[in-house]
Amino acid sequence: MGHDHAHGTAAQAHRGRLLAVLVLTLVVLVVEVVGGLVSGSFALIADAGHMLTDAAGVGLALGATALAARPATAARTFGWQRAEILAALVNGLVIAAVGVGVIVGGIARILAPGEVEAGLMLAVAVVGLAANGVGLALLRRGQGESLTVRGAYLEVLGDLLGSAAVVVAAIVVLATGFLRADGIVSVLIGLMIVPRAVALLREVGTVLLEATPRGVDLDSIRSHICGVPGVLGVHDLHAWTITSGVPVLSAHVEVPDELLSRGEAGRVLDDLRHCLAGHFDVDHCTFQLEPPSTTGREHHAHA
Numbered sequence: 001m002g003h004d005h006a007h008g009t010a011a012q013a014h015r016g017r018l019l020a021v022l023v024l025t026l027v028v029l030v031v032e033v034v035g036g037l038v039s040g041s042f043a044l045i046a047d048a049g050h051m052l053t054d055a056a057g058v059g060l061a062l063g064a065t066a067l068a069a070r071p072a073t074a075a076r077t078f079g080w081q082r083a084e085i086l087a088a089l090v091n092g093l094v095i096a097a098v099g100v101g102v103i104v105g106g107i108a109r110i111l112a113p114g115e116v117e118a119g120l121m122l123a124v125a126v127v128g129l130a131a132n133g134v135g136l137a138l139l140r141r142g143q144g145e146s147l148t149v150r151g152a153y154l155e156v157l158g159d160l161l162g163s164a165a166v167v168v169a170a171i172v173v174l175a176t177g178f179l180r181a182d183g184i185v186s187v188l189i190g191l192m193i194v195p196r197a198v199a200l201l202r203e204v205g206t207v208l209l210e211a212t213p214r215g216v217d218l219d220s221i222r223s224h225i226c227g228v229p230g231v232l233g234v235h236d237l238h239a240w241t242i243t244s245g246v247p248v249l250s251a252h253v254e255v256p257d258e259l260l261s262r263g264e265a266g267r268v269l270d271d272l273r274h275c276l277a278g279h280f281d282v283d284h285c286t287f288q289l290e291p292p293s294t295t296g297r298e299h300h301a302h303a
Helices: 010-039 042-068 081-111 118-139 148-176 179-206 218-226 257-261 265-276
Strands: 233-243 246-254 287-290
Touching: 010 042, 010 118, 010 148, 042 081, 042 118, 042 179, 081 148, 081 179, 118 148, 148 179, 148 218, 148 287, 179 233, 218 246, 218 265, 246 265, 257 265, 265 287
Parallel strands: 246 287
Antiparallel strands: 233 246
């Protein structure tokens, strides 16, 4: 039988907040670019560059959640839910590239410091700090539910730390006239960006390689399945993630021949679904019931 499922992904519940953060980020980006050009601060330009990656990342996230909401078809049986993960992948690569660029530019500024209008630099950095604080608050709840929202949250967190560093640099220049502080902070911003990109890409890789979802103990799941009345054993047990918030599972479950002949397969399937409810998207879990006599007859190509 066919079933129509209308599952919303975790990021779709936070589209409004993502849109608000996008608008806020674009406003701060413009302010920092203008402030950096007028004040001569490369640290502000570096922070603006990171804001640009944030805007692109949040824009990708919004587009991906729209695609993920499209219904499944015969050609795409899981719909476009993986679009969110691909958006996170692009986001991570862009963040890494910008981080390296900021580090290179910051080193150049340390070697050849330029004049900086520290008062304007400080004012713009404070505006960025406040705006990033608001963005962080908007995404705090959603970042624990969706990889896409988490990517946006980490970007805003990095921006907040970057703005704080620019504030410190501006104060140092105002107090001491040490112009290299601008370049030093630029390098620090780059060093904050790159590890975040690596962490995000590692999480994306886990999903794309269909690794066991974090927090899922397959031995415990196996024990739960084997504890269902009538189940003799389980093999070919696999668990993976389609997209954030949608973990699924498949398994070959061994049951007695007489149980199948008595027509109790439906009862066993209901028990299995009830057993795993709360751990997996049970509507997308797949169980193959088979008697022990068929075990070993199939050709497997599992490493």
